[in-house]
Amino acid sequence: MNGARWLPIAACLLALAVLAMAPAVVSPFMTQFLINLFMLAVLAESWNIVGGFTGYASFGNVAFFGVGAYTTGILLTKSGWPLALALPAAGALAMLFAALVGMPILRLKGHYFAIATLGVAETMREVVYNLEITGAGTGLVMPIARTPLLFFYVMLAILVAATLTNWWLSRSRFGYGLVAIREDEDAAAAMGIHTARYKTLAFALSGAFAGLAGGVFAYWITFIDPDGVFKVTMTIQMIIMAVFGGAGTIFGPLLGALVLASVSELLSTQLVTLAEVFNGLVVILVVLFMPKGLSDVIRRRSFRLRDVARNFREYRI
């Protein structure tokens, strides 16, 4: 092992240590912002597994977030479970749900897959509206948590796990299988990859992390209702963060989450809807000017108008 290989790992550990000590130094408001940032980053990394590595643009990952949120919600309020048990259950149930939904839906491609996932999320919201156990339209109120710092560290831990998972994908047999599927599914199958199983596993993995984030979110925010946790805008945020940062990379989604959470926070102190307008504009601008994402621009250390012009020449009519 030489120094150059250890440097990035040391840098990551240092950054992590600084983050872990942050709540002692920064204001409570800042701590809340960080929790939200971690959550968004988990969602971005979760989307990245299926959207970035596997190349299946899911427009319904918020369904897994919602399943996770309601699992914790119900277990905490109705069954009186402690968070230490309810949270893993949220992850597991979201994972199972993603696998079951994924099996039929992942046979679809392109627009059909995208819309089907959007449909799954909307169906879940409507189903939750109509169930008694979920509190229907009125929602669920969680017990008050004793320690707000708990959320900080649990969310951070989930983020670390999600990032490590993406890192593992970038350097494992499983991850190579997913990338091969993204690049050419027929060739991937011809090379011996069990495409259906790989896609379902990726979807389930993505669902597990979104579910865990949802589980923490429910307890942290203390109140959940169908419109709050099955929000289409949340799916949009996941996609923006991953695509803006650079889909299929490890740190791209983190970068995207940081930039978007910060700017949204700044804007939303003025007006919440203005932050959403900004989100929409970012989507449009990213698609137009840097379809491969911010991290690609950073990696190549150049954002040249020539590349933009070339994209336009290639794609316009």
Place this chain on the structure above:
Amino acid sequence: MLLLQVLINGILLGGLYGIMALGMSLIWGVMNIVNIAHGALIMLGAYLTYWLFTLWGWDPFLSLPLTIALLFVYGYCIQRFLLNLIVRAQLFLTLLITFGVEVVMVNLARIAWSSDLRQVTPAYAGANFAVAGLTVPYVRLWVFVTTVILSVVFLLVLEKTRLGRAIRATSEELRAARLTGIPVAHIYAVTFGLGAALAGAAGGLWGMLFPITPIMGGGLTLKSFVVAVLGGLGTMMGAIVGGLVLGLAESFTATYLGPTYPNAISFGLLVLILIFRPTGILGRRGAA
């Protein structure tokens, strides 16, 4: 008797879904763009009609041509100056950019018009007539008649005019259309304009039957998609038939299961159709 009433309600609602889906199906079939902003266009049409009615007292049916014209211009510009720039990129990017357009439109609407529920209520809004024990609200009937007229006019334009032929040619074979001198960029913009005009008309009519809000469009985008797929993608008749099917399905579930179920049914239906019959009821073409 109840059964018949439910049937009629379903058909009257189905006409509205039909023209929504017609617009979606047109844009999808010709340019291979799934327009996520379709619902936002419907919302815009609804607010235009609402403000014309509230500020100047324009009758919602009479202001419809203006709404249609404005939405056409708006749609034309979006395609010509934005979507045309990346229309040949991978599907994900075109889908994403219309997603961006929808988010911007919806939130600007929230800032401009607040999130309050509004409704277009002309003097005749509450009037019904009864036939053989069935109650038919006038507004619903006229809305249905309007959707039928619009569908017929639209199909005639597409089938019988030079413009319609150019659109169909472009949809069949882009390169060939270009070689024969069809101004493809313009035709694409016109196509999107027509789709937006149909969405706008649907919105204007929607405001007379249901409350309107800036976020009303999200679910309607999905429903338009359901109907377009249900009827078989790219077949215009299919969109109309699909609209009727969805209207009936919702009318029946609302009556026999409860008023909170129709959405769950339509979105569940969407997922099931995609899984089991991606070519739609009338469709023959491949799913890819």
Place this chain on the structure above:
Amino acid sequence: MPILEARLVTKKFGGLAAVSDISFDLGEGEILGLIGPNGSGKTTLVNVICGALPRTAGNVRFKGGELMGLPTHEISRLGVSRTFQVVKPFRNLTVLENVMVGALFGKTGGARDLGTARREAEAVLEFVALAHRARAQADGLNVPERKRMELARALAMRPTVLFLDEVMAGLNSAEIDAAVALIKKIRGRGVSLIVIEHVMKAIRSLSDRIMVLFHGEKLTEGPPDDVLNNPEVVAAYLGRRYAERARA
């Protein structure tokens, strides 16, 4: 015992038979040339045997076990690999990474970790003389390089039987000679091959036997010189008129 036995393989699209009642054997270490005019069903036959298309009827046994009905990935795990006529590179990956996918998957018992896969892929790239392009993105390769990468990917899968679908199309004469030498080297490693090719010079010098397809049916089969001089084959390929003139 032959390593691959196809019996009465049939594939219909709608009512149209693209391949009908094809039977053949492939011996161990043999190179079987598969020729026929465009649209005669060569690629369809490969697609059916490799599981990319479901068969309409027939059986294919590999080492005595039935292949038909198995999904594509299981067939390649047994050790039957193929290249695609229209190459399907993983565009956004490097050449090395493309070949690594073959080493990681392919026939059962391959590399489990990236380090091993990388070493195997480097060896294969060396073997097909593409090592100098290992770090290049697959998208940026020229046609001969793409064909070579396609071949390298298939080889990295450690196949027992390998289908090569027009790997020489678009190559110049010197490149064809190199490809022929390379395919002979592959056979030298104990791989049995079925080679689809339009380049007659190459197919004559490569094949132990040649099978000819015409309109989805097997026209004839035998040693290269017999088959290529068979008037029926010449007629099928070049049209009856040309065949008569050649005889006159």
